[in-house]
Amino acid sequence: MKQGFRQCMAWLHTWAGLIPGWILFAVFLTGTASYYRGEISAWMRPDLRFEGSAPEATTLAVRELQRIAPDAVSWLIGVPTAADPLIRLYWRPKQERRFRDAILDPATGRVAERGESKGGEFFYRFHFELHLPPIWGRWIVGACAMAMLVAILSGVITHRRIFADFFTFRPGKAAGRSWLDAHNALAVLALPYHLVITYTGLITLMTMYMPWGVQLAYKGNQQAFLAEALAFTAPPRPAGQPAPLTDMAPLLATALERWPEAGVRRISVQWPGDANATIILSRGDGPELAIRRRELVFAGSSGELRDATGRDAPAVLTAGTALRLHFGRFEGPVLRGLFLLSGLAGTAMVGTGLVLWAAKRAPKGAARRGFGLRLVEALNMGTVFGLPLAMLGFFWANRLLPAALPLRAEWEIRVFFALWLLAYLHAALRPGRRGWAEQAGVAALLGLLLPVLNLLTTHHHLGVTLPAGDWLLAGMDLGLAGFGLAFALAALKLWRAPQRAAVPLGRMRAEGA
Amino acid sequence: MVRRAWRIMRGWRWPGVLSRILAAVVGGYALGALVAIACALLLPFARSEAVITGMMLSFAAYAGAVLWAFAARSAWRAWAGLLLPALLLAAASWVGRPA
Amino acid sequence: MAALALGLAYAGFLLLSLAMDRHHRELLGGAPPRVRRLACRLGGAASLGLSILPCFALWGWSIGPVAWCGVLTLAAFGLVALLAFAPRAALLLAPLLPAVGFTAWFGLD
Numbered sequence: 001m002k003q004g005f006r007q008c009m010a011w012l013h014t015w016a017g018l019i020p021g022w023i024l025f026a027v028f029l030t031g032t033a034s035y036y037r038g039e040i041s042a043w044m045r046p047d048l049r050f051e052g053s054a055p056e057a058t059t060l061a062v063r064e065l066q067r068i069a070p071d072a073v074s075w076l077i078g079v080p081t082a083a084d085p086l087i088r089l090y091w092r093p094k095q096e097r098r099f100r101d102a103i104l105d106p107a108t109g110r111v112a113e114r115g116e117s118k119g120g121e122f123f124y125r126f127h128f129e130l131h132l133p134p135i136w137g138r139w140i141v142g143a144c145a146m147a148m149l150v151a152i153l154s155g156v157i158t159h160r161r162i163f164a165d166f167f168t169f170r171p172g173k174a175a176g177r178s179w180l181d182a183h184n185a186l187a188v189l190a191l192p193y194h195l196v197i198t199y200t201g202l203i204t205l206m207t208m209y210m211p212w213g214v215q216l217a218y219k220g221n222q223q224a225f226l227a228e229a230l231a232f233t234a235p236p237r238p239a240g241q242p243a244p245l246t247d248m249a250p251l252l253a254t255a256l257e258r259w260p261e262a263g264v265r266r267i268s269v270q271w272p273g274d275a276n277a278t279i280i281l282s283r284g285d286g287p288e289l290a291i292r293r294r295e296l297v298f299a300g301s302s303g304e305l306r307d308a309t310g311r312d313a314p315a316v317l318t319a320g321t322a323l324r325l326h327f328g329r330f331e332g333p334v335l336r337g338l339f340l341l342s343g344l345a346g347t348a349m350v351g352t353g354l355v356l357w358a359a360k361r362a363p364k365g366a367a368r369r370g371f372g373l374r375l376v377e378a379l380n381m382g383t384v385f386g387l388p389l390a391m392l393g394f395f396w397a398n399r400l401l402p403a404a405l406p407l408r409a410e411w412e413i414r415v416f417f418a419l420w421l422l423a424y425l426h427a428a429l430r431p432g433r434r435g436w437a438e439q440a441g442v443a444a445l446l447g448l449l450l451p452v453l454n455l456l457t458t459h460h461h462l463g464v465t466l467p468a469g470d471w472l473l474a475g476m477d478l479g480l481a482g483f484g485l486a487f488a489l490a491a492l493k494l495w496r497a498p499q500r501a502a503v504p505l506g507r508m509r510a511e512g513a
Numbered sequence: 514m515v516r517r518a519w520r521i522m523r524g525w526r527w528p529g530v531l532s533r534i535l536a537a538v539v540g541g542y543a544l545g546a547l548v549a550i551a552c553a554l555l556l557p558f559a560r561s562e563a564v565i566t567g568m569m570l571s572f573a574a575y576a577g578a579v580l581w582a583f584a585a586r587s588a589w590r591a592w593a594g595l596l597l598p599a600l601l602l603a604a605a606s607w608v609g610r611p612a
Numbered sequence: 613m614a615a616l617a618l619g620l621a622y623a624g625f626l627l628l629s630l631a632m633d634r635h636h637r638e639l640l641g642g643a644p645p646r647v648r649r650l651a652c653r654l655g656g657a658a659s660l661g662l663s664i665l666p667c668f669a670l671w672g673w674s675i676g677p678v679a680w681c682g683v684l685t686l687a688a689f690g691l692v693a694l695l696a697f698a699p700r701a702a703l704l705l706a707p708l709l710p711a712v713g714f715t716a717w718f719g720l721d
Contacts, residue, residue, distance in 0.1 A: 005584055012583045149572065150579045157580075167629045167688070169696040189688040192681045199572060206568040212546045213553030213564040217611075229561035289674035315558070315565040322569070330675065334614045338682030345685070 006158060013154040017353050018376070020144035022383045023130070025350045027141055029387055031127040031197075032343030035328045035336060036476075037120030038084025043476040044119040044398045046460040049085040050106045054264055055252045057087050060109050061267075062248055065089060068111060070273050077267040081284070085472070114403040117412055122394070128205070131413070142209050148198045155187060162188060179356040186349040193342040194349065200326035203319060230293050231311045235270040235278035243275040246303035254305065255281045255296050262286040262294075275301055283310075285329050290320035351384045378427040385439035386423025388483065392446035393419040395480065399457045433494055440491035447484020451477045529588040537582035540595040545575035547602040555609045613666045616713030617680070620663035621687035626706045627656030635695060639703055660684070666713075 033040065042049055050057055061077040069075065069091040076099065078088030087104040089111065105112040118125075129137030156162065166188065169181045187194065202209065207222065218225045226232055248267070255264050265284035271277045277300025285291060294310035328339040358377050363369060369377075397415035401408055427435055454477060455461035465474040552567025553560075578595055585591035629635040631652035636644040644652065667683060668676040694702035 008583050009580070012580070016579075146572070146575060146579075149576045153576055153580060154583075164632070167625070167632070167635060167692050167695055169692050171696050185689075185692050189692065190685045193685065202572045203569055206572075210546060210549045210568045210571045213549040213567045216550055216606075217553040217560050217564050225561060225564060228559075229565060287672065287675075289678065313559060313562050315562040315569070319565055319569065325678065330678075335671065335675070335679050335682070338679065338686060341689075342682060342685060345689070 009154040009157040016147045017151040020147045021354045023144045028347040030123040034124040037124045041119030044117040050080045075269040116408040118409045183352040190345040200322040203322040231309045236276045238271040239275040241275040243301040290317045291324045354380045381427035382424035389443040390420035437494035440487045444488035532588040536591045537579040541575045541578035544578045545571035548574040551602045551606045617666040617683045619709030619713040623706045624656045624659030625691045627652045
């Protein structure tokens with residue numbers, strides 16, 4: 001029975017991993033990129049970086065919002081930080097359901113009009129919405145995340161030699177064996193990360209996936225639930241009488257006094273220009289692990305402090321810890337680098353799993369491959385190499401599309417999808433090692449030449465950023481070129497005729513002994 | 514290993530496998546939802562805390578249910594193993610529901 | 613200090629791997645004698661355990677353990693790669709990394 005149990009779990013692991021596997025790969029890779037979404041956005045709008053203080057940014061933002069959207073229902077200001085140095089404006093006009101958004105150009109004090117780009121927000125949104133209508137995308141990603149959780153658990157049960165093979169990787173062995181070793185090592189050595197990132201991912205959208213507790217305990221009133229959980233109070237309705245907005249500077253000073261380390265990350269204004277306007281300052285991430293939602297609520301016309309929201313109850317703190325772990329919003333290059341590496345390990349785990357499925361089923365010699373296998377192989381190539389290729393292409397589109405192009409941000413995304421689609425077509429037409437080598441070669445060129453393109457198209461190239469010690473932009477250039485280098489090595493290895501890798505020295509000795 | 518697993522699965526016959534998949538996907542979600550509801554209504558915490566606890570635990574219950582659906586000796590047992598705790602949770606939630 | 617944590621974690625994993633037949637054979641030849649196996653296990657576990665201390669010092673009590681998980685993962689990946697491609701270097705690196713870590717800690721920090 002025990003044997004049968006393991007085999008059932010192996011079957012479950014195979015299919016719960018394969019069927020959502022391509023989406024999971026994309027979710028993992030774009031999610032990993034999202035750890036640096038502020039940096040990616042800054043790289044894509046290098047002229048708009050703001051280096052002043054939070055109160056200065058706020059003053060600029062309020063002045064511009066008052067000019068372009070004085071009658072909006074609400075404003076939202078994203079206060080710039082070192083890792084996300086753009087001043088973001090969002091506003092919801094009357095009679096519209098969605099927020100509009102723009103980035104403020106600190107040089108002119110106006111909304112930036114040329115060189116429009118979604119930047120890192122595109123990868124971030126894709127990570128949980130797949131560029132579909134949000135409801136659809138979120139449910140699909142949620143289902144895939146659930147499958148991932150099942151695949152992880154069943155994988156651990158299936159892996160009989162989890163401790164005996166802990167350090168085992170045998171690159172010279174038969175293809176199936178090496179891929180299995182790599183898949184095992186990537187999965188086992190980063191297992192805490194995989195488990196935590198999958199489970200906390202489900203938690204980020206749990207009120208959508210599991211609304212039944214709220215349905216019964218609050219009769220479906222989500223607002224009432226949030227108000228109780230986070231000690232929110234609903235802002236007052238508009239009075240219908242105009243009144244000027246108070247000066248933000250003293251409010252910010254109050255907030256910074258309370259939150260000296262975390263600072264203010266978001267400012268929202270409800271009914272700006274009305275006598276009942278409300279100003280809400282939200283706290284940034286503190287030095288502790290859990291994200292604690294804290295808000296200071298001020299009367300918009302008088303600037304009087306009305307309320308300080310937020311609760312530290314155990315379940316809220318647990319959820320806050322889960323969110324912090326998922327978002328990976330930590331300070332310092334080491335910790336963020338560790339999250340980046342773990343994210344890449346997760347991506348590679350999914351990728352090696354997909355490749356392993358195909359490698360195990362590939363017929364020996366020249367026997368014909370069935371349609372299922374060919375389909376999986378094409379999807380594998382177009383996803384595992386095609387997606388990073390398209391992502392690098394997104395960076396190229398950002399530099400090459402004319403700044404004044406109408407719907408420019410949309411065009412960047414179209415380029416991304418066009419490249420990805422081409423990668424799938426190419427994978428279907430050129431199956432096998434050569435196809436993989438060609439895609440790796442293109443990705444390598446896109447990555448390695450990106451600093452050169454940057455040199456030709458902007459004033460923010462390595463020749464400027466490195467001497468200036470501007471590690472944000474220099475790090476982006478070098479990091480992306482680093483990915484290019486990795487693809488170049490992969491392309492070289494794949495291009496050479498398939499041959500057994502040399503037997504490592506240690507093993508030779510071992511086999512001799 | 515996987516190939517051997519295949520052979521066993523073929524021995525299961527497809528109606529059984531489909532039934533298990535249905536039990537895992539639908540039954541598992543139902544069980545997760547019932548865990549969320551039972552926690553929300555029965556836990557002696559503040560209401561919002563109980564709701565959040567339930568939501569966070571529900572995914573573990575869902576994952577456990579999926580594993581069970583494929584580990585059970587037969588599809589019938591898979592369903593029974595899901596229905597029994599589901600009924601218990603539903604009954605407990607009904608009895609302990611706030612007035 | 614991050615280097616110290618990484619060095620200790622790496623040394624710990626290396627010792628644990630030396631307590632296993634396959635890797636002992638690859639790196640030192642033959643199966644490990646029982647006493648050495650035990651010493652490797654204990655020393656490895658101790659070194660892994662110690663590696664959390666620099667993480668606490670650097671990142672504090674709540675974020676430290678998160679960073680520690682990342683450090684362990686990185687150290688293990690490094691060891692697996694070295695064992696596969698450069699087993700000699702795997703052995704040499706073990707005393708070197710913590711040493712570099714200590715100097716970095718006392719010297720620069």
